[in-house]
Amino acid sequence: MSESPVKMLTDALAADIMSGRLAPGTPLPTHRKLAARYGMAIASASKAYAHLQSMGLVIGEPGRGTFVRDRPQQREWDNDDEARLNAHVTDLSFNHPTWDGQADLLRTMLRDLATSGDLASLMHQQPPGGRRHEREIVAQFLARQRGVRVEADRVFLVGGTQQGLDIVTRALLEPHDSVAVDALSYPGFKMIADAHRLTLRPVRSLSLSDGPDFDALDALCRRHRIRAIYTMPTLHNPLGWVLSAEQRRRLVEIARTHDCLLIEDAAYAYLAGKAPSALVTMAPERTVYVSSLSKSLASGLRFGFVVVPEAYAGRLKAAIRASYWSLSGIVTTMAMRWMDDGTVARQETFLRRDARHRQAIARRVFTGMDLTAHPSSMFLWLELPNDLRMDRIATALAKRGIAVSKARAYATTKHAPHALRIGLSSVTVDRLESVLMDVRATIEQFPI
Ligand SMILES: Cc1ncc(COP(=O)(O)O)c(C=O)c1O
Known part of the structure; x- marks a missing residue:
């Protein structure tokens, strides 16, 4: 026909x-x-x-x-063979929240900026870490939106969580320092550790959804001088866990006993809604908190913030000065207005609901399969059945035009489980069910 x-x-x-x-x-x-x-x-x-x-x-x-449409050009900076097998890729390997109205929001902002008072100030060099009133706006935003109360002079503006993690590592750690990480952790931190020649020491989990085994962490700290613990207590990537108040107390106690810095990555924390206190408020003397607007407003904005203990503020400022010096004035001004006028808050509420809806679809499609996820997260973790190999399934999916992340990217141990991380936010919600059904069919029909 x-x-x-x-x-x-x-x-x-x-x-x-x-x-x-x-x-x-x-x-x-x-x-x-x-x-x-x-x-x-x-x-x-x-x-x-x-x-x-x-x-x-x-x-x-x-x-x-x-x-x-300008699509995220993931494939251009990804040299994964599977990705090249098929140009028409539905990308479930990254989470780029896109939502109706993103273009209009920017258009309105650019118009407002064009007619605003002291536009020339945006062409001026900004002080490292941001101007005083901007750091104050971020501090107020953190208090309102994240329940994190900190003084503005501990807040520094960075170009996203990734840059924040990098600058913190540069400022506060030395090559060959040991850093404790979850056995499955955020791949971007593995890259930073590699670039700064840190030694990552994995900590196993009790189960996929229960968080780290703190006895194992304590034992690790007794065996090695652990300088820092990198952790995502609120909505862990990739497993979605949110540590309980008790688990947080234990983590802080271990960090205090062994004098470790806590690096709290809160990139996805807003999605969890109500959560126990952030580590930075429980142990302000030793916690570095890093987050951004990438997962709520726009991943291309490149705007984030770091909160450091007072004693480290000077070192952080020096590291910022030695690298990017300051953010672009235009980006900073836009982010300030969106944080201040409630745009980010509204967007976070919307995306939490959207993520819940997407998780519900995914749970329906993957019924009976081994899935681990937070109910309002933008991704899920799928353990493959019957010893199916992650590489072969990822290749089979790529042939059908679907890109996913393999567990190996997240593993900090030698052996990764055969599992996939599937992002739910990059396709329109009306396509999600059929794409996920395709994923399920590919797994179930393998090796056909
Ligand atoms: C846990 C975690 N931290 C940091 C980042 C980097 O985020 P940003 O875009 O703010 O640099 C990501 C992005 O996926 C992430 O998942």
Whole structure:
């Protein structure tokens, strides 16, 4: 049977977009012009645009037309073989929260900025770590939104959590220092440890959802001089756990007994909603807290913040001065306004609900499989059944156009479990169920 004209047109436009022949931002013909060009009904042209929109390749902006969408170019900086097997990738390996209204929010902000008073000040060099009033706005935001009460002079502005972790490592740790990490932990911290030649010492978990085995951590601290403990107490990546108040007390007690710095990564913490106190408020003298607006407002904004113990503020400032000096004034000003006027708060509420909805879909699709996740997290951990190998399943998924993360990237031990981390936020919610069903079918039908 020959393909329908709508499908042929959709595929032709998709190929042009995927290959870059149609660059991001290119305005596409109106529905009427497209229909006339291909000799088809306007409704058919509209259908083709609707398909492209649901594939995430174009975006229709009311009153302005249809544009080629700028997609996260993950594949460009990823040299994973599987990723190259298929250009039409549905990317479940990263979480880039995108939501309707992101473009309008930026457009409105840029218009407001253009007409605001002292615009030239944004062209001036900013002090390392941010201007006093900006650090104050972040401190107030942390108190309101994260329940973290800290003095503004302990707050430093950074270009995202990753840069925050890097600058903290630079400022406060030495090469060959030992850092305790969970046996499954955030891959970005493994990269930082590698770059700074830290020695990572893994701590096993009691079970996938229960958090670290603190007796094992204590024993580790007795055997080795552990300088720091890198931890995600509130919504762990990749397992989604939220440590209880009791577990946090134990963690702080171990850190105090063995004089360890606590590096608290709160990149996803806002998703958990109500959680026990942050470590930075329990042990302010030894906790560094790092977070950003990447997972709630926009991953491309590159805006984050670090809170350090008072005694380390000078060292952090010196490290910032030696590297990026300060953030861009424009980015900082936009982030300040969005934190101050409630935009970030509204967005966080919306995304918590959205993540819950997506988790519910995932739980339905993966019923009966070995899944670990927080109910309002943007990702889940899927242990593979019957000794299926993660590499082979990831390759099979890539052939079907789906990219996922393999457990190996998260493992800090030699042997990684055969598991996948599946991100739920990068596809539109109406496509999520069918993409996840494809994942399930690929696993169940393997090796067919
Ligand atoms: C646990 C964790 N920390 C840090 C980061 C980096 O976030 P940012 O975009 O704020 O640099 C991520 C991103 O995925 C993350 O999952």
